[in-house]
Amino acid sequence: MEWFASIPKVELHAHLNGSIRDSTLLELARDLGEKHVIVFSDVEHVILKNDRSLTEVFKLFDLIHIITTDHGTVKRITKEVIEDFASENVIYLELRTTPKRNDSKGMTKRSYMEAVMEGVRAVSTVDVVFPHNNVDAGSHIISVPVNDMCNGTTRKKIYVRLLLSIDRRESTAAAMETVKLALEMRDLGVVGIDLSGNPVVGEWITFLPALKFAREHGLDITLHCGEVPNPKEIQAMLDFIPQRIGHACYFGEDDWKRMKSYKIPVEICLTSNITTASVSSLDVHHFG
Numbered sequence: 225m226e227w228f229a230s231i232p233k234v235e236l237h238a239h240l241n242g243s244i245r246d247s248t249l250l251e252l253a254r255d256l257g258e259k260h261v262i263v264f265s266d267v268e269h270v271i272l273k274n275d276r277s278l279t280e281v282f283k284l285f286d287l288i289h290i291i292t293t294d295h296g297t298v299k300r301i302t303k304e305v306i307e308d309f310a311s312e313n314v315i316y317l318e319l320r321t322t323p324k325r326n327d328s329k330g331m332t333k334r335s336y337m338e339a340v341m342e343g344v345r346a347v348s349t350v351d352v353v354f355p356h357n358n359v360d361a362g363s364h365i366i367s368v369p370v371n372d373m374c375n376g377t378t379r380k381k382i383y384v385r386l387l388l389s390i391d392r393r394e395s396t397a398a399a400m401e402t403v404k405l406a407l408e409m410r411d412l413g414v415v416g417i418d419l420s421g422n423p424v425v426g427e428w429i430t431f432l433p434a435l436k437f438a439r440e441h442g443l444d445i446t447l448h449c450g451e452v453p454n455p456k457e458i459q460a461m462l463d464f465i466p467q468r469i470g471h472a473c474y475f476g477e478d479d480w481k482r483m484k485s486y487k488i489p490v491e492i493c494l495t496s497n498i499t500t501a502s503v504s505s506l507d508v509h510h511f512g
């Protein structure tokens with residue numbers, strides 16, 4: 225394990241709210257328990273449980289979103305998640321997250337993303353290379369370490385970029401809002417769009433207009449595809465020829481052939497697939 229931790233790595237499939245430290249989740253849940261927003265004893269074991277079915281995973285995300293969806297917390301978890309990946313020697317991190325509205329906290333999708341950006345800037349244990357809006361002479365936006373604490377020693381460096389996720393529960397209009405936000409933030413480290421969320425919820429056709437719009441405007445797209453058996457949707461997603469695919473657990477022979485002929489890379493999610501039982505064991509995992 226030490227060797228795995230020490231080699232430089234690229235992380236392309238990290239959901240912000242899926243990467244929070246247990247200790248942070250417990251602390252935040254305890255706080256909300258004290259404010260009587262939730263009952264801490266009801267949620268503690270849910271947070272600490274290791275193996276969860278896909279259905280349980282998405283129930284947990286609903287709970288996590290109640291716990292985390294305010295500006296200060298979004299900033300905190302972003303900072304911690306980046307520091308944790310850097311401590312495992314991830315050198316390029318593409319962090320994805322679903323911009324959320326939370327009227328009770330005065331949060332819009334944009335202010336959610338601004339809190340994420342603040343979290344990136346708040347990272348202190350490592351130098352973060354991230355484009356920031358220092359436009360000099362009105363021209364180029366350059367990538368610079370945002371925390372360059374030069375003291376004569378070489379500090380660890382992590383390159384961070386962001387993907388904005390569309391949740392499969394969202395409407396066409398909500399998906400379009402996310403794509404437009406991604407376009408506005410393209411010079412601020414946003415490199416693409418992800419379609420994710422509970423794979424048994426929603427229809428591909430709902431998201432297609434927003435995804436086409438994203439593509440027309442030059443954003444790259446990654447799709448959660450084939451996490452559950454759904455041959456029709458897999459076909460439709462392959463017809464779209466996304467830049468990348470996540471999971472691909474339930475691909476048939478023809479799907480693999482098409483995917484290979486289009487040269488679409490797959491973000492393999494070994495641990496996730498086993499713990500959620502999308503794949504029964506590592507021996508039969510399609511990564512092999």
Ligand SMILES: CNc1ncnc2c1ncn2[C@@H]1O[C@H](COP(=O)(O)O)[C@@H](O)[C@H]1O
Nearest residue numbers: 239240241242285321322389391420421448
């Ligand atoms: C286990 N496999 C999965 N399959 C599909 N979507 C998933 C996922 N794991 C996470 N998400 C998506 O990411 C959100 C949490 O991070 P953010 O709030 O966006 O930062 C979840 O609500 C879900 O939409």
